[in-house]
Amino acid sequence: MLREAVYHRPKNEFAYIYDEKTLHIRIRTKKGDAERVNLIHGDPYDWEEGKWLAQSIPMKKSGSDSLFDYYMAAVSPSFRRLRYGFELISEKETLIYAEKGFFEEAPLDDIANFFCFPYLHEGDRFRAPEWVKDTVWYQIFPERFANGNAELNPPGTLPWGSADPTPSNFFGGDLEGVISHLDYLKDLGISGVYFTPIFKAYSNHKYDTIDYMEIDPQFGDKATLKLFVKEAHARGIKVMLDAVFNHSGYLFEPFQDVLEKGETSSYKDWFHIYEFPVQEEPLGYDTFAYEKTMPKLNTRHPEVKKYLLEVGQYWIREFDIDGWRLDVANEVDHEFWRDFRKAVKEVKEDCYILGEIWHDSMPWLTGDQFDAVMNYPFTNGALNFFAKDKIRAEEFASVIVNGMHAYPQNINEVAFNLLGSHDTDRILTLSGDSKERVKQLFAFQLSFSGSPCIYYGDEIGMAGDNDPGCRACMVWDEDGQDRELHAFVKKLLSLRNAYPLLRNEGEFTIYHADSADNTLLYAKENEKEIIIGAVNQSESAKEIPLPHELRGKSGRDLLKDLDFAAD
Amino acid sequence: MLREAVYHRPKNEFAYIYDEKTLHIRIRTKKGDAERVNLIHGDPYDWEEGKWLAQSIPMKKSGSDSLFDYYMAAVSPSFRRLRYGFELISEKETLIYAEKGFFEEAPLDDIANFFCFPYLHEGDRFRAPEWVKDTVWYQIFPERFANGNAELNPPGTLPWGSADPTPSNFFGGDLEGVISHLDYLKDLGISGVYFTPIFKAYSNHKYDTIDYMEIDPQFGDKATLKLFVKEAHARGIKVMLDAVFNHSGYLFEPFQDVLEKGETSSYKDWFHIYEFPVQEEPLGYDTFAYEKTMPKLNTRHPEVKKYLLEVGQYWIREFDIDGWRLDVANEVDHEFWRDFRKAVKEVKEDCYILGEIWHDSMPWLTGDQFDAVMNYPFTNGALNFFAKDKIRAEEFASVIVNGMHAYPQNINEVAFNLLGSHDTDRILTLSGDSKERVKQLFAFQLSFSGSPCIYYGDEIGMAGDNDPGCRACMVWDEDGQDRELHAFVKKLLSLRNAYPLLRNEGEFTIYHADSADNTLLYAKENEKEIIIGAVNQSESAKEIPLPHELRGKSGRDLLKDLDFAAD
Structure with missing residues (x-):
């Protein structure tokens, strides 16, 4: 077996506390190398005659990617302490792998050879809110969802949908508009609304915060938000707001104060200013990207931290919101997020904390910072396969x-699985306007694990390129909506809401992936039930073999509501 | 090249903040696979005509183990943001490796393909106290170092050195005894004293704490400790105490209160009691190992945490100690240690926090918990090679x-590199009483990086099996000391204290390792100087080639104080 391919390290995705009593242990081997893998494990203090008393249990193959096989086992150590190693078995050899490397035989005379998961502490467990596993989100870009109160329209507001979206035009979307369409969301099957920023700001996207403690007057006032949350909660819909703590807007008062007063400003350390007076050209302070209108906040400064943590608490305490989505989350320091989590969970223990991170995010998902990140690797994989045809079934x-x-x-159970957002091309556009591809995207997303999110309008077939194209006014005239797509998405959501297996119960397995045919068969299953997803990404009809054990059993086509017998 | 062998993941030992401006990036490849490796890197916001503007710099091969080569590069991104990937070059092929996998050509059209180190935040940097890099520790087991005040002798105290150590006998070692030998330590070249526990306890080892806020009367009183720290500091010697926060002793008052009052005790949640009244047989509460006299503390309980954090602060605030060594550190929850770090650093920013962890310890060394762990992998490697002859030069x-x-x-620069302790056989015993082997152990330890520690008496050739044998009374009669060994260790220490390269400046490289000859050549070097260590673990004289670039240069034998010309 290829020793160089074997990987395991405790206290990350390879060994972690799954629930109060259970550890999950995984290992990676070269694809096709091992026939089976056993987990050798025991309490470090169980000894007899100079030998450690370890047990061995089989591990389950939990999947394969292009290079590796993965195996996993769940264990519940009686005294919450675990030492362990792996027995890798192929036709030709048996290898023991443990912390000190490879052995011919298990080195039971010295426990220092083995991997160590020292203690299953409840306090070390990654604990996201339970409700997130059962939530389907709907992302709303508030300026473009619905104009419910024309009196709030900013100067120059265009009639709804009368023009293409631009980086600077306004159509008057507001909170009252969203309230009046809550029943639409409820009817669709949505259980969470995620708003891009609603705090006072200059632009139409509101990512350039002027005041973190005020609602943008274009969107309404605090009473309207209170009413919105109340109405949403009455419909079983959670509410998540967007916080931009990496940087403020140019017009944020503390920054304006620094621009005006320079070194004498009491806010001078709220940002990262290189020298005074503040220079804008060349840029004399840290910013988001090279954007001089988005000065980076100094989140290590005690006053800044205190202010932002109060923002984090205030909107929960006063408005009962259920989640925070954190913009540019990975460019803020880890300690800030640790304190942010403490502050937020102190006010509402089951508040969802979602970081915007486009890359590998394990360093923020160690239980002390975020509950989840926006799962762009999922997004990219799904888009490349279903929408763009850039990869085929096996690669997907x-x-x-x-x-x-x-x-x-x-x-994974609480990962924020999005297909599109205000920062990407719309999925219909990416799919070359193929509705079939969009349907497959939704079907996969809504039967996969995690906490899926639908970008407003995608369910009615809106098209559009990346910003600003993807930020068009929501189409409310049913003649302009793809009602058939809407019905399909609604059906998928009713199934997801009805079947726990479609959400986060049971195990996800890919039973078949064939790049030549471009077909895929995946399943979610527990001991009693199995739900199968069959995907044909080719242009012609294909046959996909069902798993052996299902032969002769009766089943039900969930999309068509038809019973059938498997053969 | 073997793709399965390539490994990199950001924000751990493969990509980390080294200093205020510098990131270190490392990658692992199959041994002998790549001829060279380049780091492709840039700011994520630097684009031109749809292409990311990345630069490429060569990485340095930083070492090889039995399976892998390691490469590293240091980069200082102007705006503290970094995206990067690797160019792996062999004779036959060039491969790009990045977050999304392997590519034939750098995928510069989409930055999501690359690895991300989002921001170099000073607050995220691992910051251990600077002084630790230059410290040589001396571990003292206080009951056995020196009896300075016979009036403190516990009942039944035996005359100094009159008997073999047993798990329960006493010889009356105390703080006054250590004070009177501070000049001995200073003369030897020691710059830090690490005491095993000195708080009030029952046993001779004092790991069974009765009162964390009192000094064991056998060792002295608080005035004596204050004097000790003052005298040590006057000699440039730091002081580290041992804290047992995982469990208390059986006689710890809160535990006694629970035993007595059961469920009505106000301390009932200070431990992990299964049911009341408390059962000892079978064990009705969590303990260290299965040791009923060592009840595990509930470090998540707010009162327990408050009490222990106050302990952490008190001995610094009142006695000016410089470090805490934390017993059974990995069985306490991470959140406790995060809060402990904050509490300790609040009182003394450059206090050293050292965890006792025998295994891979990265999860505690993320900057928010410990400054270092006891480096047992180093210990085991050194003992297996130099003392026990269990491995040969290449494996070492x-x-x-x-x-x-x-x-x-x-x-690594602040790792606590020990050879022996109160929990291991003495190095002379492990070396089969070979003083030559002990000298080699010391020579390697004291020329390697990290913060080395000498276990009391090892420098004068004391022997003894693991506990209790390794806890014998320090021999003060020079006739009973190996003075030649002492002089050798003193020489090594004077060299280490004189040459920064022998401490933590410059780079460590193994130039030659030959298992057949059992010889090793290693070096510490910077741009100006190189110090070479040559090891011959065989029974006969051997020749070891010097690095080419040294041919013809003049050098100095530091141990013999002799100049020579290299050829």
Whole structure:
């Protein structure tokens, strides 16, 4: 077996606390190398005659990507302490792998050879809110969802949908508009709304915050937000707001104060200013990207931290919101996020904390910072396969399996799985205007694990390129909506809401992936039930073999509501 | 090249903040696979005509273990943001490796393909106290170092050195005894004293704490400790105490209160009691190992945490100690240690926090918990090679290189590198009473990086099996000391204290390791100087080639104080 391919390291996605009593242990081997793998494990203090008393249990193959096989086992150590190693078995050899490397036989005379998960502490467990596993999100860009109160329209507001979106035009979307369409969301099957920023700001996207403690008057006032949350909660819909703590807007008062007063400003350390007076050209302070209108906040400064943590608490305490989505989350320091989590969970223990991170995010998902990140690796994989035809079935299967093994299972269960957003081309556009492809995207997303999110309008077939094209006014005239697509998405959501297996119960397995045919068969299953997803990405009809054990059993086509017998 | 062998993941030992402006990036490849490796890197916001503007710099091969080569590069991104990938070059092919996998050509059209180190935040940097890099520790087991005040002798105290140590006998060692030998330590070249526990306890080892706020009366009183710290500091010697926060002793008042009052005790949640009244047989509460006299503390309980954090602060605030060594550190929850770090650093920013962890310890060395762990992998490697002859030169080189790449460099610089302790056989005993082997152990330890520690008496050739044998009374009669060994250790220390290269400046490289001859050549070097260590573990004289570039240069034998010309 290829020793160089074997990987395991404790206390990350390879060994973690799954629930109060259970550890998950995983290992990676070269694809096709091992026939089976056993977990050798025991309490470090169980000894007899100079030998450690370890047990051995079989591990389950949990998936394969293009290079590796992954195996996993769940263990519940009686005294919450665990030492362990792996027995890798192929036709030709048996190898023991442990912390000190490879052995011919288990080195039971010295426990220092083995891997160590010292103690299963409840306080060390990654704990995201339970409700997130059962939530389907709907992302709203508030300026473009619905104009419910024309009196709030900013100067120059255009009639709804009368023009293409531009980086600077306004159509008057507001909170009252969203309230009046809450029943639309409820009817669709949505259980969470995620708003891009609603705090006072200059632009139409509101990512350039002027005041973190005020609602943008274009969107309404605090009473309207209170009413919105109340109405949403009455419909079983959670509410998540967007916080931009990496940087403020140019017009944020403390920054204006620094521009005006320079070194004498009491806010001079709220930012990262190189020298006074503040220079804008060349840029004399840290910013988001090279954007001089987005000065980076000094989140290590006690006053800044205090202010932002109060923002984090205020909107929960006063408005009962259920989640924070954190913009540019990975460019803020880890300690800030640790304190942010403490502050937020102190006010509402089951508040969802979602970081915007486009890359591998394990360092933020260690239980002390975020509950989840926006799962762009999922997004990219799904888009490349279903929408763009850039990868074929086997590569897609590899991306999905790889993603599942990049994080602990309890993290995957609450991952924010989006297909599109205000920062990407719309999925219909990416799919070359193929509705079939869009349907497949939704079907996969809404039967996969995690916490899926639908970008407003995607469910009615809106098209558009990346910003500003993807930020068009929501189409409310049913003649302009793809009602058939809407019905399909609604059906998928009703199934997801009805079947726990479609959400985060049971195990996800890819049973078949064939790049030649471009077909895929995946399943979610527990001991009693199995739900199968069959994907044909080719242009012609294909046959996909069902798993052996299903032969002769009766089943039901969930999309068509038809019973059938499997053969 | 073997793709399965390539490994990199950001924000651990493969990509970390080294100093205020510098990131270290490392990658692992199959041994002998790549001819060279380049780091492709840039600011994520630098684009031109749809292409990311990345630069490429060569990486340095930083070592090899039995399976892998390691490469590293240091970069200082102007705007503290970094995206990067690797160019792996062999005779036959060039491969790009990045977050999304392997590519034939750098995928510069989409930055999501690359690895991300989002921001170099000073607050995220691992920062251990600077002084630790230059410290040589001396571990004292206080009951057995020196009896300075017979009036403190516990009942039944035996005359100094009159009997073999047993798990329960007493010889009356105390703080006054240590004070009177501070000049001995200073003369030897020691710059830090690490005491095993000195708080009020029952046993001779004092790991069974009765009162964390009192000094054991056998050792002295608080005035004596204050005097000790003052005298030590006057000699440039730091002081580290041992804290047992995982469990208390059986006689710890809160535990006694629970035993007595059961469920009505106000301390009932200070431990992990299964049911009341408390059962000892079978064990009705969590303990250290299965030791009923060592009840595990509930470090998540607010009162327990408050009490222990106050302990952490009190001995610094009142007695000016410089470090805490934390017993059974990995069985306490991470959140406790995060809060402990904050509490300790609040009182003394450059206090050293050292965890006792025998295994891979990266999860505690993320900057928010410990400054270092006891480096047992180093211990085991050194003992197996130098003392026990269990491994030969190439395997030893592999262990050392592997260890260096298991952690960031700034962690290695403060690693607590011990050879023996109160929990192991003495090094002379492990070496089969070979003084030559002991000398080699010391020579390697004291020329290697990290913060080395000498266990009391090892420098004068004391022997003894593991506990209790290794806890004999220090021999003060020079006739009973190996003065020649003492002089050798003193010479090594004077060299280490004189040459920064022998401490933590410059780079460590293994130039030659030959298992057949059992010889090793290693070096510490910077741009100006190189110090070479040559090891011959065989029974006969051997020749070891010097690095080419040294041919013809003049050098100095530091141990013999002789100049020579290299050829």
